[in-house]
Amino acid sequence: MADSDDVETTTITISADDDTTDEVTVPTGLLDLVAEGDQTAAETVGDVTLLSLASRAHHIVHHGHEADEDLEAQEARIMDLFEERFGVTFGEATGHQH
DSSP states (O other), X not given: OOOGGGSOEEXXXXXXXXXXXXXXXXXXXXXXXXXXXXXXXHHHHHHHHHHHHHHHHHHXXXXXXXXXXXXXXXXHHHHHHHHHHHSSOHHHHHSOOO
C-alpha cells in the first residue's frame, strides 16, 4: 500500500467577491478521476463545489429542516445556477426528484 505522503496533490486558490481567499489541497489523482473530459483542475473543483452546495441546500430544505422563505429562495437560486452550469436539473443529474 502506498504511503499517503507520496500521493501528488494540487492546490486550488479560491477568491471571493469580498476580497477574501482560501486554498484547498486535494489529491491530483482524484481531480483526474472526477474530471469531465479535458476539464482543468479549477473547473473540476468548481463543478464539485456547485454540486456539493446544491446537494446540501436540497437536503436542508427538503429533508427534515424547517425552511423559511429566504432559505427556499437560496435553494431555488443554487438549483438555477446548477442547471445553468450543467445543462440539466439537479434532479436529472442525481436521480433524486421531488
